Amino acid sequence: MDQHLQVFVTVAEKQNFSRAAEELHMTQPAVSQYIRTFEENIGVRLLERTNKYVHLNKAGEIVYHHAKEIVGLYTRMQHLVDDLANKASGPLSIGASYTFGEYVLPHILAKMKESYPEIRPTVMIGNTAEVADSVMHHQLDIGIVEGHFKNEQQFQTEEFAEDSMVVVASPKHPLVNRHNEITTEDLEEQTWILREVGSGTREAAEKMFQRFGISPANIMNIGSTQPIKEAVEAGLGISLLSQWAIQKELRNGDIQMVDVKGLPFTRQFSIVTTSPFQTKALQVFIALLRHKKELTVFSAGE
Template sequence: MDQHLQVFVTVAEKKNFSRAAEELHMTQPSVSQYIRTFEENIGTRLLERTNKYVRLNKAGEIVYHHAKEILGLYTNMQHLVDDLVNKAKGPLSIGASYTFGEYLLPRIIANLLETYPDIHPTVTIGNTSEIADLVATHQLDVGIVEGHFKDQQLRVEEFAEDYMVVVASPNHILAKKRGVEILDLEKVTWIVREKGSGTREATEKVFHRFKLSPAKLMNYGSTQPIKEAVEAGLGISLLSRWAIQKELRNGDLNIINIKGLPFSRKFSIVTKSPFQTKALEVFLGSLRNNKMLTTFHNGKR
């Protein structure tokens, strides 16, 4: 790997030569020399320097973006070569959208590490479009998402089904009403996820299916605050059954039964490279053959 690339990326992220030198276990003059040589090779300055800060200029932003992708490709190449003679081990960077990442992934990783303790996973949680972008730029080995996104170069494999239901607080007017009608859903506040999330996409599909125009929408950035808002009686929401298991058992949320629901969507595995490390290979196998997902969707959970 070109050490100049690594030094440049570290300085850009630390925004400070001293902190970058500490991170790289180098002296500050050595870091400065690497940056000067790198800028000379590129043919222009990449960093703006003052006594208070170091930051990327326009050219630096372009180089940083591609440098991150190059470093990701190099690391993946190194792992693939190592795997030719070694068993499944080493780093595995996993991205997941909120529903899967918060409510399903922890148990799957725990089971994986019982068999493969030398795998070292790191997890990034974000909405569907964010995770797809990180996989596309080789910053994640794999993503697990729901919903759709625009990137024809990614490999997408549907592997499990998710069911989404309308939920409300037990004290909400709709939870107490017998025979909830579609028009009733328009008169109440909906608690929804932000644009770009798979849950928001599913919610908008339900709105379109039932020709709903809710009186008011409240936006939240993840599922947990949505559940708390619904429990507090602020409104209703469309959520995955995976995300509300504890709340249903404890009686904190009620499912509002509506003809035409639950809404079904797919969880998908997203990858970029056609080559897989052994660590990624066994992780993907654990997803495809996971009995927990099969049991739930056979109605036994």
């Protein structure tokens, strides 16, 4: 790979020539010379300099975006070649949507570490749209997502696990332990505490609303699952959450499931990749994901 490209990416991320030089084990003048040559080759200035920092200008942002993809592809190519003669090892970049990433993935990684200690995973947790975008731009080797996302046809997608979604509320909420059947009108008049638009959990909630023909007037948006659980426990409203995410709270009696006819609502988790070639580390990880016994440990009631 062209060293100029790697130097440029490092300077852009460190926003400082000295820190970039330290990261690259180079002298600062050498880094500066690489950047000058790179800008001359591109034919335009890419970085704006101040006394302490450098930052990308508009042209620099375009070059950086594509440079990250090139660096990622080159690194993946090198690992694939190395794998021909070596066992599963090396870096593995994983993206996962919040529910799976926070409540299931740590257990999968622990099992992988036991058998393949030389694999070095890094994890990005984000909503489905963010994870899919990072896989598309070769910043992640694999994504684990829920629901649908943009440009699905450009990915290699494999459904591998099913999750159950349930309505939850504070133990003191009027809908809990109700003797008569909960109606759609009861659900519609509640305050719903939901994930942000773009998350798989939010998509599941919207599908449930569509199925029941309801349109809640009061929706509170919160960007991750843990504060949603805290808000539900505090009595601010009700939510639709994964049974993977609420096991501790159910055991402790902090929140309870609301008995709604037609639930639980199920959704699929999928593996997404973009390349037909896989490093041995990625093959090992996907095999663990496909192994259903690895996931039943975390299903409701276990």
